[in-house]
Amino acid sequence: xxxxxxxxxxxxxxxxxxxxxxxxxxxxxxxxxxxxxxxxxxxxxxxxxxxxxxxxxxxxxxxxxxxxxxxxxxxxxxxxxxxxxxxxxxxxxxxxxxxxxxxxxxxxxxxxxxxxxxxxxxxxxxxxxxxxxxxxxxxxxxxxxxxxxxxxxxxxxxxxxxxxxxxxxxxxxxxxxxxxxxxxxxxxxxxxxxxxxxxxxxxxxxxxxxxxxxxxxxxxxxxxxxxxxxxxxxxxxxxxxxxxxxxxxxxxxxxxxxxxxxxxxxxxxxxxxxxxxxxxxxxxxxxxxxxxxxxxxxxxxxxxxxxxxxxxxxxxxxxxxxxxx
Ligand code: ACO
Numbered sequence: 552x553x554x555x556x557x558x559x560x561x562x563x564x565x566x567x568x569x570x571x572x573x574x575x576x577x578x579x580x581x582x583x584x585x586x587x588x589x590x591x592x593x594x595x596x597x598x599x600x601x602x603x604x605x606x607x608x609x610x611x612x613x614x615x616x617x618x619x620x621x622x623x624x625x626x627x628x629x630x631x632x633x634x635x636x637x638x639x640x641x642x643x644x645x646x647x648x649x650x651x652x653x654x655x656x657x658x659x660x661x662x663x664x665x666x667x668x669x670x671x672x673x674x675x676x677x678x679x680x681x682x683x684x685x686x687x688x689x690x691x692x693x694x695x696x697x698x699x700x701x702x703x704x705x706x707x708x709x710x711x712x713x714x715x716x717x718x719x720x721x722x723x724x725x726x727x728x729x730x731x732x733x734x735x736x737x738x739x740x741x742x743x744x745x746x747x748x749x750x751x752x753x754x755x756x757x758x759x760x761x762x763x764x765x766x767x768x769x770x771x772x773x774x775x776x777x778x779x780x781x782x783x784x785x786x787x788x789x790x791x792x793x794x795x796x797x798x799x800x801x802x803x804x805x806x807x808x809x810x811x812x813x814x815x816x817x818x819x820x821x822x823x824x825x826x827x828x829x830x831x832x833x834x835x836x837x838x839x840x841x842x843x844x845x846x847x848x849x850x851x852x853x854x855x856x857x858x859x860x861x862x863x864x865x866x867x868x869x870x871x872x873x874x875x876x
Pocket of ligand 1: 703864
């Protein structure tokens with residue numbers, strides 16, 4: 552007994568910011584951003600917009616595609632570090648927005664690995680026979696946590712939400728296995744303090760330096776490549792699957808150079824790796840489910856294909872899910 556993703560959905564804020572827009576705000580260039588990261592544009596949340604509303608849109612699309620109503624759900628698990636509140640959780644706010652009551656709803660905080668973690672948690676509960684229809688999301692708005700005067704971080708992130716409906720599955724399809732890893736010793740490679748102002752790009756508020764996302768980019772780059780390669784190999788090995796039998800890897804979309812380096816180390820060509828970082832930037836926990844949703848829409852995912860999701864993010868956290876689609 553396990554679980555299977557039967558439908559996905561995605562949603563983003565309204566405002567699209569291109570690299571050229573950023574050139575007008577800070578000392579950067581389209582050429583620098585593209586060559587270092589592969590990013591050309593990203594969606595960022597504006598004041599007055601609600602991330603819960605964006606997550607609800609993604610959820611509703613996934614539910615409609617699954618032919619289900621919110622009332623059919625037995626739990627909501629959200630990978631996020633972007634709740635407006637210390638508490639209640641983002642998941643509780645989303646539950647209320649979807650008109651639901653009493654079912655368990657909780658967040659999993661694993662930064663960019665949030666969806667991979669949340670999917671593993673949801674799948675494990677379903678294997679235990681606890682639930683049979685749940686919603687798993689990855690949602691983040693890291694654009695609200697950067698210092699918009701810090702070109703080293705401000706150009707990297709975008710905002711959004713991706714949702715997946717997970718149902719109980721008794722056959723050979725579904726999540727074959729997951730592996731989650733953390734290394735708190737590397738906490739200071741990427742962090743933001745949980746206090747102070749939340750701002751949006753349009754509000755023009757500068758954050759004090761010690762109240763914005765802080766990142767050691769080059770160190771992070773190396774560890775992200777190694778950890779994503781390692782966990783991908785281990786999940787495949789444990790499921791007795793050869794890497795060459797994987798149809799598509801849907802990796803965390805942090806940076807095209809990280810994605811390409813992982814693919815190269817795994818010996819996988821570009822046809823086996825889905826990327827959309829050029830159009831979304833790094834949407835943290837939302838990046839894997841948004842990419843998965845687009846991969847399905849693009850016809851890159853077929854029934855019975857072996858699909859690998861993998862991610863690495865602040866914590867450090869990393870992990871992977873292997874799915875027989
Ligand atoms: N525009 C123009 N120049 C810039 C910008 C910018 N936006 N940002 C930094 N620079 C400058 C730096 O100031 C530096 O200038 P200097 O040499 O005069 O001091 C120069 O560019 C080179 O900076 P580096 O940091 O050495 O550039 P690097 O090639 O390492 O690329 C990057 C930086 C893109 C951040 C890279 O380290 C990286 O991708 N790291 C991974 C970070 C990441 O993806 N984080 C996301 C979260 S973690 C995750 O999701 C896995």
